[in-house]
Amino acid sequence: MDYRISLVGLFIGILVGLTGMGGGSLLAPIMILFFKIPPVWAVGTDIAYSTITKSVGSLVHIRQKNVNFKVAFLLAAGSIPATLLSVTLVQSLHKQYSHLIDTFILHALGVTLLLVAILLVTKPIIMKWLERRNFEAQKRAALRGQPLGEKTGRWEKYYRPAFTILVGAVVGFLVGLTSVGSGTLIIAAVAFMFPKLGPKELVGTDIFQAFMLLASGSIGYLTSGTVNWPMVFLLLLGSIPGVLLGSKLSKYIPDRYMRPLIATVLAVSGFKLI
Template sequence: MDIDPALVAGSFLVAIIVGLTGMGGGALMTPMMMLFFNVPPLAAVSSDLVASAIMKPVGGMVHLRNGTVNLRMVGWLCLGSVPMAFAGVFAARLFGEGEQMQQAVKYALGVALLLALTGLLAKSLLGLRQGAGALSARHVDVRPMPTVLIGMVGGLVVGVTSVGSGSLIVVALVMVYPALRANQLVGTDLVQAVPLVASAAVGHILFGDFKLDLTASLLLGSIPGVYLGSRISAWAPDQVIRLALAVVLLASALKLLGVGNMPLLVVVVCFGVAAAFAWRFAKARVVPEEPVSAREPASR
């Protein structure tokens, strides 16, 4: 088995970001393999999905122990996502054969990364709202039909591109369940992602372009990277990490969509500056919820 030390180091760095932010596995790992290691798109998607299927259960068990998982919502999501993730492997084959198919997957991944960027920004805004006390509901009524539909769309995108199990589905859940706590949102999505990614991984092993050496290199770097990122996430500035992740997502998406180096640099720099100012403005506008005792009239 040939292990690529450079790929091990790269996956280690990406996995640290994943551990710090809770998202970005497929959104960063797959483009890294394609852009820096010249891995064919379908092989990158297949190997990343298999590696994720091995790593996802660890985070899921943590959330289950902490009670931050809505198991009923997980069930409805998986009802739609698991079969569609498996079908996504065949959908990727419908794009054509050889270079035509690889290019189609590349463009699909670029679009998925732009959607993932939207998810990251939505999660950041959600975090601000929760800090202000806006999200206080502990129970939400699960709506089966919209939830299954979210799972179906998310599963299809994951099967084709390996992106979406953490980013795209979270965006949809925020829209359908705005009262869901942030930690419940992340925990529920992470647990449903275990069978979702496993289903897509099985499909790619059987019908995709799975590379054992490539996956082994990913796992050797990813497992310690995720562990380290999770350990230091307690003191790392969340807004700085999320801004960095947003910049990387945007740059990867534009590069995959064929944007030139100079326009790419200009767009990424402008986005980074604008996002930093927007974050400071939004944070300044959030007014912390006043304690109940402070709102009560003083006794005479």
């Protein structure tokens, strides 16, 4: 029982409380780089831990009615089978080519961390652009006398649902391989495809879909026995007070300072793993 892991959980919890996203992406790299845990075990343990934390967040947002279940289930239609597929692939290759799959996971994790780092920095810019775009669209619709909630064509009926499922599948496959990106990689895409979702509903939907995605990954890693449950317990022991502390500190530490800092750490970790 290494209680340094609880300190890691405390650190991750504080970052999540401060930023709402990004901090959890550091867990797998920390386990691999500092605790020398084999990549397959690090990913499985990270996914199990994240499933528990996302389940708590999901319950809170469901009670507050911040979850758009239609969007969440569309994403899950792609992410759940893709996650199970990638976990099955990892476990199958791990039994026969353990050294090869560990190297592959390290590279995949490194690339995903770089992508998450870019999104952390650019997300505020993307969100502001989307807000301006939506405002202009609403203004044009009002000038034409068109109802704001009216369906505007094939995009909403056919293409958007298909594209949403595809986004879920791509992210689900990456999460099954790396445990990283269940929320960060999806939230920008959801904001772009569903501009009528408000900020709270966007976050609530993202957390709920991430829970479903991670739960499917947990089942895969649990059945293969590559989850370190004592480590999961120690991480939770530190992260629960960490999230509470981070949420309080967020009033005093602006998000615009924390995001670039976390993005830099993620990028350095990504390059190191590659």
